[in-house]
Amino acid sequence: MTSSFTDLLSAALTARSELVARLHAEQTDAYRMFHGSVEGVAGLTVDRYGNLLLVQSFHEPLTAEQLTELETFYHRSFPGFDIIYNDRSQPNSRIANKLSNEQMDAAFEPREAQELGVTYRIQARHAGQDPWLFxxxxxxxRRVMQEAAGKTVLNLFAYTCGVGIAAAKAGAKQVVNVDFAESSLLVGKENSRLNHLGHTLRYVESDAFAALRQYSGLGQPRVVRGKRLPPFPKLEKxxxxxxxxxxxxxxxxxxxxxxxxNDYSALFKPALLATAEGGTLICTNNVASVDRQDWFDQLQRSAKKAGREIRDMEWITPEADFPTLDGNPPLKIALLRV
Ligand SMILES: C[S@@+](CC[C@H](N)C(=O)[O-])C[C@H]1O[C@@H](n2cnc3c(N)ncnc32)[C@H](O)[C@@H]1O
Structure with a gap:
């Protein structure tokens, strides 16, 4: 007898058949297979990264029966794939569940996933909590790859440099990745190596504010209100x-x-000033409760105050493996011609 949980997983797979065929044709084997908040189990996600199926629960842990049912379903549909479960329903979204020794080996195995012909390093478990590719x-x-050829690119809050790697692969002239986490930038370097990107990419281990204030020409003081700040890399405007x-x-x-x-402008203003006249700024806001139009109105006010014009704008919408109930995806992505 098929239970309703299996039915939900199966319906999600069927709903993606066209998208998945398209993604495979463009050398993508990393996509969401089950987006529980919209597809029937709030807080549960299943993501495919190459031959890995990464299951994550954010609201409450799966019961042993649910996990067995899920594994049975996916083993049948994807024979030979590893299925790793990360229960992140505890405070701080920290992975809380133990794995068997055999599962631990699979969880820490370095793998590769493809997206739009780009290779990304993936591990189901590592020192951090989040997967290495969002x-x-x-x-x-995808949009960055359409824009990047011949351009200089600044990738802020770079994490594992996914955006920067995509830009370099698409022919960017220079890519600067800024993040204060050395461990994430190291994965970015590995991603560059996997894609044979040579010296196109630069990695700046810095607080994003310090980097942005220097690139934009606003300047980053060394002492603030009598307090000496920790050292930060010196960067030219x-x-x-x-x-x-x-x-x-x-x-x-x-x-x-x-x-x-409460304060998107604190970042947006220096990011805008670090964008060349006639250039493009792509910015995101992943807070579900922030209304898309309200956020864009804020961006416009902030641009005006900074003495810069937004000449044109375009919304970039997450693809069909992230369905929504109301057409308002939590992740808002605005492309601004400035
Ligand atoms: C949600 S991730 C960003 C995702 C990333 N843009 C991508 O394409 O996958 C957040 C990143 O911001 C970094 N971060 C948070 N606060 C920061 C700060 N003040 N300065 C620099 N990096 C920061 C974290 O280290 C982490 O890598």
């Missing part, structure tokens, strides 16, 4: 043809506060 941003990386600003929801450091709900 799949809802595929639409953004530079404007880029294409800037990508994809920050986390909230992050506080001595250099500034990333707060996508």
């Amino acid at each position: 799949l809802d941003l595929r639409a953004g990386r 530079q404007q880029f043809d294409l800037v990508v600003l994809d920050p986390p929801r909230y992050s506080k450091s001595i250099f500034g506060v990333v707060d996508l709900v």
Whole structure:
């Protein structure tokens, strides 16, 4: 007898058949197979990365019976794939469940996944919590690849440099990746090696505020309110043809506060000033409760204050493996011609 859980997983797979055929034809084997919040199990996601199926639960753990049912379903549809379950329903979304020794080997095995002909390093488990490639941003990386040839590119909050790797693969002249996490930039370097990208990419291990203030020409003081700031890399003023600003929801450091709900402008203004006249700024906001139009109105006000014009704009929408109930995806991606 088929239970309703299996029915939901199966319906999600059927719903993707056209998309998946298209993705495979363009050398993509990384996509979301089950987006539970819309497809029937809130907080449960199943992502394919090459021969790995990564199952994550964010609201409550799967029961042993549910996990067995899920594994039975996917083993039948994808024989030979590894299925790894990461329960992230505890506070801070930290992975909480133990795996068998055999599963641990599979979880820590370095793998490769393809997206739009680009190879990305993937591990089901590593020192951090999040997968090394965020799949809802595929639409953004796709657009970056259409834009990047011959351009200078600044990739802010680069994480494992997915956007920067895509840009370099598409023929960017120079790509600068900024992130304060050395471990994430190391994965970016590995991604560059996997794609034979040579010296196109640069990795700046820095607080994004410190880097942006220097690139934009606003300047980063060494002492603020009598307090000496920790050392940061010195960077020359530079404007880029294409800037990508994809920050986390909230992050506080001595250099500034990333707060996508209350103060997007703190990042947007210097990012805009680091974008060349006639250039393009792609920025994102992944906070579901932020209304798309309200956010764009804010961007326009902020641009005006900074003395820059938004000449044209375009929304980039996550692809069909991230279905929505109301046409408003939590991840908003705006492409601005400035
Ligand atoms: C959600 S990820 C960004 C995703 C990334 N843009 C991508 O394409 O996958 C958040 C990243 O921001 C970095 N980060 C957070 N606050 C930062 C800050 N103040 N300066 C530099 N990096 C920061 C983290 O280290 C992490 O790599």
